[in-house]
Amino acid sequence: MKKYCFGIDIGGTTVKCGFFNTEGDLLEKWEIPTRTEENGSRILPDIAQTINDKIAERGLDKGEIEGIGIDVPGPVHEDGHVDFAVNLHWGVVDIVGEMEKLTGIRTKALNDANAAALGECWKGGGAGYHNLIMVTLGTGIGGGIVINDKVIAGAHGAGGEIGHGHATEELTEPCNCGNVGCLEQVASATGIVRLAKMRLEKDDKPSVLRGRNFSAKDIWDAVKAGDEVADEIAEKFGFYLGRELSIYTVVSDPQLIVIGGGMSKAGTVVLDYIQKYYRQYAFAACKEVEFALATLGNDAGIYGAAKVVL
Amino acid sequence: MKKYCFGIDIGGTTVKCGFFNTEGDLLEKWEIPTRTEENGSRILPDIAQTINDKIAERGLDKGEIEGIGIDVPGPVHEDGHVDFAVNLHWGVVDIVGEMEKLTGIRTKALNDANAAALGECWKGGGAGYHNLIMVTLGTGIGGGIVINDKVIAGAHGAGGEIGHGHATEELTEPCNCGNVGCLEQVASATGIVRLAKMRLEKDDKPSVLRGRNFSAKDIWDAVKAGDEVADEIAEKFGFYLGRELSIYTVVSDPQLIVIGGGMSKAGTVVLDYIQKYYRQYAFAACKEVEFALATLGNDAGIYGAAKVVL
CATH class of the missing domain: 3.30.420.40 (ATPase, nucleotide binding domain)
Incomplete structure (x- = not known):
């Protein structure tokens, strides 16, 4: 039974992290810095680490996690890769492939403005x-x-x-x-x-x-x-x-x-x-x-x- | 096994009718007049009749028909009803409900320009x-x-x-x-x-x-x-x-x-x-x-x- 999911919003200076139940209640939120050095190659490993830590801290099993959603500033293809994300110093990055490898959890990626739209439609001004x-x-x-x-x-x-x-x-x-x-x-x-x-x-x-x-x-x-x-x-x-x-x-x-x-x-x-x-x-x-x-x-x-x- | 479907395009003067297999090959097409008198109340019964006739003529069973798609000139709601269709002399008409009652076959309805877009995407300039x-x-x-x-x-x-x-x-x-x-x-x-x-x-x-x-x-x-x-x-x-x-x-x-x-x-x-x-x-x-x-x-x-x- 999948009970939880993560919503991750990568910005140019901080990564906002949300731990949700599958009803959409935000159970906990926190931030980590966005490390853009080395072409932003540490960003996804840092996110995987904080997610793995959170799962351990809460004594959860990965089988209870429905998935990880990640938004980034820039155009994201439907398969979850980006060709570039200037503010993150990224060239081509396969967000979904890399995160699934790092966490073993199903991942999806989308553009940050599109994520905001979906969020407002789900639980905000457009609920x-x-x-x-x-x-x-x-x-x-x-x-x-x-x-x-x-x-x-x-x-x-x-x-x-x-x-x-x-x-x-x-x-x-x-x-x-x-x-x-x-x-x-x-x-x-x-x-x-x-x-x-x-x-x-x-x-x-x-x-x-x-x-x-x-x-x-x-x-x-x-x-x-x-x-x-x-x-x-x-x-x-x-x-x-x-x-x-x-x-x-x-x-x-x-x-x-x-x-x-x-x-x-x-x-x-x-x-x-x-x-x-x-x-x-x-x-x-x-x-x-x-x-x-x-x-x-x-x-x-x-x-x-x-x-x-x- | 569903092998066939109908595509019906209602215009102000004629109804274009297409009989397709489920791969999208147009097997036969014909037209019937659009009878707009009496607030267009004969239009859907006429279409049901020509479909029932075609099924009989070809010796088919209704179980072989995947469905009937109908497009009309005017805005169509997602549930398949229209509030009006000026060229057909229609006020509120529940296209899907009425056609399913008349034919016993699953029906969907959409706007004519939207149908043309979908058609071109499927088998036309946008294939x-x-x-x-x-x-x-x-x-x-x-x-x-x-x-x-x-x-x-x-x-x-x-x-x-x-x-x-x-x-x-x-x-x-x-x-x-x-x-x-x-x-x-x-x-x-x-x-x-x-x-x-x-x-x-x-x-x-x-x-x-x-x-x-x-x-x-x-x-x-x-x-x-x-x-x-x-x-x-x-x-x-x-x-x-x-x-x-x-x-x-x-x-x-x-x-x-x-x-x-x-x-x-x-x-x-x-x-x-x-x-x-x-x-x-x-x-x-x-x-x-x-x-x-x-x-x-x-x-x-x-x-x-x-x-x-x-």
Whole structure:
């Protein structure tokens, strides 16, 4: 009888580890450092070690473990190998093959943004839903498409890479991906700061954002305080993200769109600006798609990684 | 031992019927009229009749029939009911429930564009692929998203409704769906005619398209004959469709994009214009997605309908 599983979320500096029962209750979580030296060759052995230690510490038998789910920052093929993961200093790594050899436990691997989507769908802002689009608004924009409780990996590990849909002809500077005009250039935390700078340069209208450095959080604080220029910036952000999401929904036709990542901490005001433009542009059958904030925060990845082996 | 199945494609004027073996060979096809009178209440009984007749005519036992797949023009829920199908004069119809009662054979139902996508993936331009986006360029634009050999129905039956992604701020007249600026307004057969009229009004540059009524086919014939204005029109069409497809591919990340429908009969020249802009705008990991023409023509629907019960 399989009673437990592990959900592992590998980031550039720490590896988050979760020990779950198969109902999805997080029984224990801890972190280990991500040792990226020597081309990241110690990362998987370190994870295998901490898992083997945990099993011994708890006096468990490996036969009680359903599996290990691992997410990594970068595209992951369906068979669980990656061609590269820049932040981990990895080239080609067969995550599944190596982990199964090191632990003797069935392993699956997926992209970190996809894991977050699956986690939110299972136990977070999307609990009770089976079809959703997860949008992670951080320094960049991550995403994940969940259809019938499964996340779409894609033929090139790029399923749900919604930060890189083309969104505007207004920019000339390139995105990190090499293209120009990606959604994440105008709707991530750095994107909304870019929009704000462009707006402030346009005229001299007074705003609390003038004459200082500001973050995405400062912009949303100004919006909440009634700053008119900040409101215009939020409208533009909402236009770009809402319109783009309306395009994504004619592909997968979700029940729900979950907004997470650092910027979502500003709260429901973020949803208000997105929904306004989403509903304007969305196809009739998709207009009533619901919106929700993510609730699992930094734990979304370990939940999603655990779910993928259940 | 189940050896056969039926694929049924209900259109507004005729019902196309296919009798297949379970390897997917089309053994026989025929048509019956679509009787839309009395709110279309005769359509399913007529289909049940022709299926029962075919089984009797061939001296088969119902136990040899794996199932009946039926596609209809309109959104179909995953359980096989529709809320409406305008062209069939239908309101709420439980296709699966009614057909199973009338025939005693397991039935599944899906949207017609989704059936075409599945058919092309199985036996047409996408044979050998498992993940694709099908684009049907007709009077409107239909679409279907195939992921791991399954077509995405969507939470509101609107999966793959890619004709209604927002594509342009250039128009003021509404789409049939009620929105303004849908992809099908600029990239369907009627869409490219709209683009052509807009281009011709701009100046007096000579073109074989001037001073007469013309169709999408005439535009592509002019492109092939080297007409410069027609080339500009095709560029604009390629820009809109190629850019929009690049946005769709960050959602489902397909191996292949299949272009079908009446306008695809103009041949690979259509693909050339689409691919040029697709590759310009696509996310790095998706840039090398392949393009192919559909090959099943009007039979795509019956193939896809048959596939869904296998």
